[in-house]
Amino acid sequence: MKKAYLLEVFIEHQLQQLNRPFTYVYHGNTLPQKGIRVRVPFRQQSLIGYVTESKLIDDFDAYQVSSPYPILNITEIMDEKPILSRELLSLVDELASQQFSSKIGLLQAMLPPSLFPSKQSLRSPKVAYEEWLIFIKEPDINLLNSYQRNWWSLVKDLKKVRTNEIKSKAAIKFFIDQGLAKLEKVEKRRFDFKPLKVETKPTLSNDQKQVLNQINQSTNKIFLLEGVTGSGKTEIYLSLSEQVIQENKSVLMIVPEIALTPVMMSYYHQRFGEKVAILHSGLTPAEKFDEYRRILHGEVLVVVGARSAIFAPLENIGLIVLDEEHSETYKQDTPPYYHAREIALWRRQYHQSQLVMGTATPSLESRARAQKGLYQHLLLSKRIYDQALPTTTIIDMSQTKHLANVDSIFSQRLLDGISNRLLQKEQVIVLVNRRGFAQSIVCRQCEYRFTCPSCQVPLAFHAQINSLKCHYCDHLESLPTQCPSCQGHQLMKEGFGTEKVVSSLQRMFPEAKIARLDTDMTGVRTNVTQILKQFQEKKIDILVGTQMVAKGHDFPNVTLVGVMLADLGLHVPHYRAAERTFQLIAQVVGRTGRGTQPGEAIIQTTMPYHYAIQLGAKQDYAAFYDREMKERKLRQYPPFTFLARFELSSKDQDLVDEVALELQQSLKTQLDNIAEVIGPNIPYPEYYAGVYRRRILLKYKKYQLLHPILEMIYPLLLTKKTVKILLNVDPYDM
């Protein structure tokens, strides 16, 4: 009888049909651990796989005979130790079984590319080293020649120095040969962090002290910290972090946007020095690998990062903070689907740590859970120093008398406000939640509209690159001079976005320094940091941007916020439309008057009486919550129900319709009394990235009832070869 180790291995592959393990055998001496990577032969290729189970069997030959497939040998063991902790391994299992996510996909979301269970990892960054000279002994000066004396004089006050800082190779050789110094190779950290200037630790306000007391005395360790904009939530996070670190535990600090990481990093760096790591998807693979390993090796106490940092391999977590808890960016709405809040809750449970979710505008789900007592609800209802909330004016843009001139996109009021602030040397933020110069281009003669060849949605005009751009797939083409349908030359620009606002303002205020901030600029990471830094340093007077300018930032010199097209989000048929609009307006209004000067907000809209706009302007969360909960209850939408969404896609339009109907029928019969089956619907855009899409929505109350049935159906869906079907539990986009 031949003993051997049997391994269950997941293999990197695009095909979702492979979202199941394959069995391999290892004839070595020790049991390969669950969680390591191995190289395996697979369909004439050599691929990297990931071990999810391993066990010893006594009689391999008998096993092989009884198996319908030949069981192949693994080629190579890639890791000595599991690439994920026991905690994160069980999180992968949990997400895969509960949410039907692919294990390989989850691992790729969690790990830096160098550790991916894929071939790519072999080409990915390795550890970088730098060489240091460590001085150990002083020479006898009298025995040195003048060159040597000169070299020594340059280094004698240093304990250690990087070799690449010493210009003379001969000097380095001399120091070593004489036994004056030794060479040391150390791992280099490639993320070059330059802290921003941030406030030093203040004395806590009474409100802040009270909240900290409540946290320390609570038996429930999950907190929803509802604090108006400018109430000093960041200081609560920092104070709690200090407590936790004193107890030798670690802190996971998550912010909703990469753009918010530099400031938060700087705060933590100021308090905890080098013991802070950063993790987000904007890092280069090399930087990510280094930061990841610093965390893995226990070199840091704090990880600051955006969504994916929720998977940071921190041990012994004492506190998780989710700042701006309501942010939709916390949901990853492409596979593998996950919500950072749900992961935070899971990890909190595992570590028995504290979890603080802070925001001025809680998501309805979280606020409702706090209402039920699942989370402890904490309030900071006043700004620091009792600074007043901004005064706000809503301008009805459908009344021409308010406009600066008949066809202006600005109200006179907003222009007056801006020119006022420029005189006072105060700063202005203008929110326009749409990119580009014009929303679309239309032929005046025949009304032909330019659309994306792959998504069929109208193309936006981007003036800076003189091109048309698809906001769904980023397709680009030059601005045409002629209508392809009637050959007319009069092409009209319809609707405006950030670029147009910048160019109009620049014409009216030629002296002002105006900058734009939207996702068009995120292609180069430093752009965003640069602009925020310049605005902080008052080198920019007016910052025009999309929702990127609304959240989290603290610019004390901003005294005016202008909102254009405040109702933009209300025209989308989505049950969250009012919530999104309320949050956006309340958040951006909260960016003004945070310093010593009072703030003002001017909100332009054609729907001045809509409750989301009125209550957002007042930052009246309590009233909005009451009102919106009634609406949701009436229409039985979350948080009164839950949603799950199937998305089907195929190159073949008829086939996707056919399979969607089939799936809908089968769901209807099997989910009777458990879930309402809505659809199939056609999402916007219907045709995307070369495939036609359909969606079926499930509305349910109890996942415990739904899950076993989905578990039964899901494997069958994966066998459809030409229609791809994905399940998204709690989708943000319906």
Ligand code: ADP
């Ligand atoms: P929030 O996140 O609640 O909107 P921040 O945490 O950004 O508010 O705080 C708003 C401003 O108040 C910041 O400039 C911060 O430095 C300042 N601040 C916070 N706490 C105090 C305090 N106890 N004393 C003085 N200033 C404070």
Ligand code: ZN
């Ligand atoms: Zn497109």
